[in-house]
């Protein structure tokens with residue numbers, strides 16, 4: 001199978017958390033792809049995205065046969081097409097939990113996503129505390145702690161080796177850094193903090209971050 005015919009349509013690397021998810025999975029697995037970057041929050045952003053994908057949202061993966069959209073569907077597609085990378089854990093129970101927490105991320109945490117929107121390159125003050133925000137952060141701390149304890153023996157990620165679940169939660173690690181979230185306040189015994197550090201230490205995250213810096217420099221005309 002030819003795999004270098006993928007084009008991943010993404011938004012700005014500083015702010016597009018949904019774009020980071022499949023980009024990271026592709027990079028960590030070493031699957032070749034081209035990038036099509038669309039600047040978000042511009043008058044013509046929507047029209048430009050719609051040229052590639054009918055949902056009008058990024059990310060979208062253009063393949064040799066069509067287009068796949070919605071971050072979680074793209075990750076599922078990659079897991080299926082590149083099964084050798086085991087983007088979903090092999091163990092049935094672990095795989096069920098990985099799918100569950102990934103779906104929970106995809107469908108939920110709206111308060112956290114709104115109050116702590118991704119701003120990769122910046123360090124910002126924590127937003128005003130609210131019960132809903134505390135509940136979202138607490139739930140993520142619990143997911144990370146439980147998953148690492150139950151399935152994480154084989155490596156530093158949620159299920160040991162890198163999986164689609166890590167791709168889904170990676171932008172949360174950057175948000176916690178941006179907004180200075182101390183997970184210890186949310187019942188973390190250090191497991192969640194170590195997990196977030198492992199995500200941030202991924203060479204692919206460094207590469208994405210360099211891309212975000214390059215985009216910022218380019219826009220500043222430097």
Ligand SMILES: N[C@@H](CCC(=O)N[C@@H](CS)C(=O)NCC(=O)O)C(=O)O
Pocket residue numbers: 011015016017018019040045046056057058059069070071072106
């Ligand atoms: N549920 C979608 C969310 C995608 C999404 O909201 N993408 C944002 C950028 S991070 C977007 O395309 N915004 C452009 C717009 O809505 O016009 C997914 O999982 O891919």
